[in-house]
Amino acid sequence: MICHRCGKIFSEGYRFCPGCGLELPGTVSEAGEERQNPVSFREPRAADAVSYAGFWRRVAALLVDRLLLGLLNLALCICYLLLAGVDWEGGQIRSLYLASAVFGFLLKWLYFTLMESSSLQATLGKMFIGIRVTDEQDRRISLARANGRYWAKILSVLTFGVGFLMAGFTRRKQALHDLVARTLVVRG
Numbered sequence: 001m002i003c004h005r006c007g008k009i010f011s012e013g014y015r016f017c018p019g020c021g022l023e024l025p026g027t028v029s030e031a032g033e034e035r036q037n038p039v040s041f042r043e044p045r046a047a048d049a050v051s052y053a054g055f056w057r058r059v060a061a062l063l064v065d066r067l068l069l070g071l072l073n074l075a076l077c078i079c080y081l082l083l084a085g086v087d088w089e090g091g092q093i094r095s096l097y098l099a100s101a102v103f104g105f106l107l108k109w110l111y112f113t114l115m116e117s118s119s120l121q122a123t124l125g126k127m128f129i130g131i132r133v134t135d136e137q138d139r140r141i142s143l144a145r146a147n148g149r150y151w152a153k154i155l156s157v158l159t160f161g162v163g164f165l166m167a168g169f170t171r172r173k174q175a176l177h178d179l180v181a182r183t184l185v186v187r188g
Helices: 055-084 092-117 124-129 143-158 162-168 176-181
Strands: 131-135 183-187
Touching: 055 092, 055 124, 055 131, 055 162, 092 143, 124 131, 131 143, 143 162, 143 176, 162 176, 176 183
Parallel strands: none
Antiparallel strands: 131 183
């Protein structure tokens, strides 16, 4: 369920929203008496509240991911140089640079898409920082949604980075690409 007042996501069975305490509709009959419901109601607890990952946590996770991907790409380039015996004087260095850029792009796309849609729900950087990507109902995102989220980052870039900065100012700490893909980045 999602609270219409505060946007808190929680499972069925609450009489009050765990985020803001709003009494949920359908828990009291029109006559004013409490309705019999097979689901037992729980009082809200602070631990049930969703904790969204803020801008700086996301930046830290991205830096860890970029470092790991850069090191992997560098290691693969060095292996290629050693195995192929590249001529340092010729045009092979330019082709190596282009191949490295293409491979790095594909590696980054697959890494973010596959890791965020996996059962881990996070890249290695996000796991290190303690955050994960979910849909708006706190479920694992599909491969298609993770792919859409990755490509929607282009919109955040086209807005001169404002799309990324939105994670620091929106109510649920969503960047522009999260809003487009209908995803959340949460702690835990």
